[in-house]
Amino acid sequence: MASRKPLVAGNWKLNGSLELLNEMAPELKAVAGEDVDVALFVPALLVASSAQQGVITGIQTVSEYESGAYTGEIQASLAKELGASFALVGHSERRHIFGESNEDVAAKFAMAQQQGLTPVLCVGETEQQREQNETESVISAQIDAVIEKLGVAALSQSVIAYEPVWAIGTGKTASPEQAQQVHQFIRAKIASLDSEIAQRLLILYGGSVNEQNSSDLFAQADIDGGLIGGASLKKDAFISICESAKG
Template sequence: MALRKPMVAGNWKMNGSLELVSELAAAIANIDTSDVDILVFPPFPLIKSALDAGMKAGAQTVSENNAGAFTGEVDAKLVHALGANYTLVGHSERRAIFGESNETVAAKFAKAQENKLTPILCVGESEQEREQELTEQVVWQQIDAIIGKLGVDALANSVIAYEPVWAIGTGKTASPEQAQAVHKFIRSKLTELNSELAAKIQLLYGGSVNENNSEQLFAQPDIDGGLIGGASLKAESFAAICNSAKGNG
């Protein structure tokens, strides 16, 4: 039995519809989920519909605050009450557009776990940072913010998704070798702190993953699946990506 089960998670961002929920549920209904974890992250109003359609679903973000006077925010407790078990934290769009710092992301990570949600921590460097050879430094600072606040053991109940910012929604994709290098770096750094955790944690790649490149990416030894953007809005494409992850654990 594989040490790590592959995972494919679809991040719909501010897209989707009730029709897409039905189409995607039908497309993945016959995939054996004993071989691959399949999740979707639709907009908040569609989470319950996705769950009712038989899919695993989570939130794209949660507030770092408890219930209170925070208009427009969503409490992690309510997300869990819907029946969801996951949330994204720290997606690059949340960091760049909404100004979420590493400290804010760490607070959201903690709040998710307090409310029985498994956080998928998104990390990644910009194109400028890659050109300046800062990839490892930036990625590790993003992970270390969690370790500094909660300790390394908190990562045992989480997933890490490496998404180079320059490859998200651009059509550019890190080569399998480039992606593997960063995943290997993450796992090696975690091994220094907790080898058992490092061996078990699922590391996903995200950044213009599609049905044409997913198999090569998922075949890399430290890549355990993908966080899928645009291709998760197309039922056939998403199902093909899910199938390509099977057997690569």
């Protein structure tokens, strides 16, 4: 993992509660330290509560608009003001359920970064795309949309999360070798433009990570932690995953 400090982030999606947050926050702070950073991407209404408890906090999406008549959108600047440090952009559920294009995701990445949030750019292929050997071209297009809009330097203040769509919430997981192959491809792609940025960039793996498979995944050279879905709602499982990232 070179000198990159691993990050384990829980994505609660449209789940969780203030009660669960209050229960988990002290233990998550205790497990975090010099060897691993631990973050929670909580529902928007819990961002302030999470940050106030000293947990590294992320918002699950942001609007591409700074302000205005956009009822129900989530303002990046307000998320930052309430204590968020990170913003997920381009999660596959946003792409596939809500129809966000690569260009939409790049706009949200830009807004998050402009307002002082660290974007976590989610990339990944569907099962059909993998079967048709399109994994690298799909992921390239997802990353290129950001580079074309902002330049490769923007990636120096970001995180990338590789989440094969076929492994999210399905119980299927890319093998450590499959995941490493894609992470290595992502890092090499960015290194072709800027080797220093590529070397420092955190690339997380997400997709049915659990306490049984996390150690093997995190042991791979180019996997710098995880974006954890369902298991992040279970205190003991999530803490075990965080511990396994310490190496």
